[in-house]
Amino acid sequence: MDITTAPVAEPTAASTAPLRLAVIIGSNREGRFGPVVGKWVLDRLGERDDFEVDVIDLADIALPTSISYDPAPPVKAVLDTLTPRLAGADAFLVLTPEYNHSFPASIKNLIDWHYVEWQAKPVGLVSYGGISGGLRAVEHLRQIFAELHAVTVRDTVSFHQARGLFEPDGELREPTEPEAAVKRLLDQLGWWGRTLRDAKATRPYAA
Template identity: 45%
Template sequence: MMERLNLAIIYGSASKGRFCDTIVNWLVPIILEDGDFLIETIDPALIKHTPRGGRQNCPVTTQIRPAIAEADAYLIVTPEYNHSFTGELKLLIDSARDEWCRKPAGFVTYGGISGGLRAAEQLRNVFGELHVATIRETVSFANVWDCFGDDGRPYDSATARAAVQKQLADLKWWARALRDARLPLETLEHAPVAGTGPQQGIQGALQNQFA
């Protein structure tokens, strides 16, 4: 049996009464049924402090950077605000940098007529700068308030579930591929470099390896 993947589900809203909770509560059992993921949630609503003194001194950083670092993949559940995503989500993203690198992210979006897709398009640009591979498959709920019943499940449950399962399969492939690719790189980055001279770190290690 393959080692399970650490999946961080990131809430895109911190608003009171947000629909994010309904969608995440519906998603989690589907993800657990898959059997290949261990889930951790990262919620900007739990962040109590505002940043002061820059990213490194921000209280948010010490709260969430370990969870971001330990994840093999990310699933961002986000609404669309004014053709983009929320400020709380941007603060959360900006509180880390290297921790995001070389991992995949998928999006579950919701909103009005656009289904939150414009938020996902904005996020692709942001995550591209962080070397995050955003996958093509997106789960989207247009006019979300008309999509879910009082039981917290989509009215068209079969179609929604199939979309999530397709997205998870893609996310899983990327997560395993990038995790396998990261491990040799991390080994080289932390390995002592033989000899002396101006070449240090990974560049020097690579030159020694292939000399």
């Protein structure tokens, strides 16, 4: 039997382009700690050239909690701006606090206003909170994103007793372990993002 080696395909422009990453800052509470964690994450992303970052801060998004298939004009105006940003993303990074053993309603609201925009895309999760570091919020989000045909990456970054971990300038007092954790998370997110983007370029996802 003759054995031949298939030629190695040349990388396409789509496969080498930076991933479009939507970073979602999930808390919209007054006095929230999310922007501190968000700045630290964005600084780490700024050290990489494999992502194009779009920050979606839910404190700036005026979505009502009442979901409608025929939204009123003010809501439609918000969606006309917001939805294309989610649709155009190759991957998502969600920053979530933990409120009452779960994630905040602002994140669930954003999720529930959309559906196909999440499909066949990877989601990375960064959490913060008290003793649990937001890990219960992460586990709840995994179930919801699975229902939406999204893939949550295995590794996370979690900040336990978060307010005591950061200096006033927003830098971590002990950065070694979080820096290693965020590198693993972003590397995995990048792998899944490129893999799924290339697969969808070859064949549509069967939802």
